[in-house]
Amino acid sequence: MLVLGVDPGLTRCGVGVVSGRPGGACEIVAVEVVRTPSDAELPARLLTLDERLGALVREHRPEAVAVERVFSQHNTQTVIGTAQASAVAILAGARAGVPVTTYTPSEVKAAVTGSGTADKAQVTTMVTRLLRLAEAPRPADAADALALAICHIWRGGAQARLAAALGGGRRGSARAWGGRR
Amino acid sequence: MLVLGVDPGLTRCGVGVVSGRPGGACEIVAVEVVRTPSDAELPARLLTLDERLGALVREHRPEAVAVERVFSQHNTQTVIGTAQASAVAILAGARAGVPVTTYTPSEVKAAVTGSGTADKAQVTTMVTRLLRLAEAPRPADAADALALAICHIWRGGAQARLAAALGGGRRGSARAWGGRR
Numbered sequence: 001m002l003v004l005g006v007d008p009g010l011t012r013c014g015v016g017v018v019s020g021r022p023g024g025a026c027e028i029v030a031v032e033v034v035r036t037p038s039d040a041e042l043p044a045r046l047l048t049l050d051e052r053l054g055a056l057v058r059e060h061r062p063e064a065v066a067v068e069r070v071f072s073q074h075n076t077q078t079v080i081g082t083a084q085a086s087a088v089a090i091l092a093g094a095r096a097g098v099p100v101t102t103y104t105p106s107e108v109k110a111a112v113t114g115s116g117t118a119d120k121a122q123v124t125t126m127v128t129r130l131l132r133l134a135e136a137p138r139p140a141d142a143a144d145a146l147a148l149a150i151c152h153i154w155r156g157g158a159q160a161r162l163a164a165a166l167g168g169g170r171r172g173s174a175r176a177w178g179g180r181r
Numbered sequence: 182m183l184v185l186g187v188d189p190g191l192t193r194c195g196v197g198v199v200s201g202r203p204g205g206a207c208e209i210v211a212v213e214v215v216r217t218p219s220d221a222e223l224p225a226r227l228l229t230l231d232e233r234l235g236a237l238v239r240e241h242r243p244e245a246v247a248v249e250r251v252f253s254q255h256n257t258q259t260v261i262g263t264a265q266a267s268a269v270a271i272l273a274g275a276r277a278g279v280p281v282t283t284y285t286p287s288e289v290k291a292a293v294t295g296s297g298t299a300d301k302a303q304v305t306t307m308v309t310r311l312l313r314l315a316e317a318p319r320p321a322d323a324a325d326a327l328a329l330a331i332c333h334i335w336r337g338g339a340q341a342r343l344a345a346a347l348g349g350g351r352r353g354s355a356r357a358w359g360g361r362r
Contacts, residue, residue, distance in 0.1 A: 042271060042283065043271045043272075043281040044275070046268055046272050046275060047275040050272055050275075050276070070261050071261075072257030076253030076257055076260065077253050079253070079260065079261060079264070080251050080253060080264045083261045083265050084264050084267065084268035084271075086265065087227055087264070087265035087266075087268035088268055090223060090224050090227050090265075091269065093224065094227060094231075095231070100224040102223065
């Protein structure tokens with residue numbers, strides 16, 4: 001399956017596209033960081049992000065979009081910008097009819113490192129290893145976006161197997177949403 | 182001028198459309214509260230909001246969109262949802278090429294009541310009076326959205342007169358953004 005992961009942010013928004021199957025190897029398809037100038041007006045920044053994320057969804061036609069869930073433990077002023085960027089990312093998938101799932105940072109860390117409390121360096125190391133990259137993706141937003149996509153591929157597979165074992169084809173995650181086609 | 186005001190929220194998003202000119206009387210054109218169920222998934226909620234706000238902008242073709250600026254003094258978990266809804270509202274204007282301006286709650290209160298620390302009841306009373314309504318708009322989100330639109334009409338006029346007095350046609354507000362046509 002092809003998954004587009006987004007580490008949302010107004011100044012730097014990481015986007016990683018990964019193909020793979022649950023339990024199997026993952027391949028990097030694309031990675032980029034969408035940037036908007038911090039001195040630009042908010043509407044212009046959100047529109048830039050919206051246009052680029054929309055274009056990436058149209059270009060790659062992912063089967064799923066995975067976005068990092070925004071939490072309140074950060075600096076509250078930063079959290080507002082991150083929440084606004086996450087809304088744009090979620091809409092980019094939802095408008096295209098692509099299922100969107102959100103994951104907490106701990107879920108992503110646990111998926112790629114085995115520990116929900118791993119630090120950023122450990123996540124970057126594991127993303128580099130899992131995708132067999134010659135060098136680490138930079139900046140950290142790029143590595144985080146790739147980790148989100150890997151997390152969705154692996155967890156999605158586990159959910160599908162669980163649903164199958166329970167005798168239904170139903171999606172297992174309470175946080176997944178099937179979109180509108 | 183015709184202004185569409187938005188009091189952003191995920192559960193209740195107030196929208197008010199007001200026509201008027203700076204220093205003159207204002208007329209209500211439309212008011213509604215867009216609601217999304219709190220037990221629905223976030224992507225579905227954001228998409229519902231996006232579709233309705235986009236439809237209202239296409240229907241009314243406002244010359245400006247005024248959105249309440251999100252602040253961090255609220256409950257941080259609530260602030261995340263409000264910030265996400267505000268991003269959808271700002272994008273609805275920006276995508277349509279309509280200039281979007283954000284106002285703090287204090288700016289809106291000061292515009293319609295003369296005091297930046299007025300309470301909600303006072304804002305509702307003044308909105309009802311200024312628009313010569315037979316009864317108060319309910320819920321408060323509807324009154325707040327109308328107040329935002331009135332605030333923009335009045336402040337926009339003051340800014341235009343200031344800019345004219347300064348010898349330029351330039352917009353005076355650092356928070357206004359002209360959109361893309």
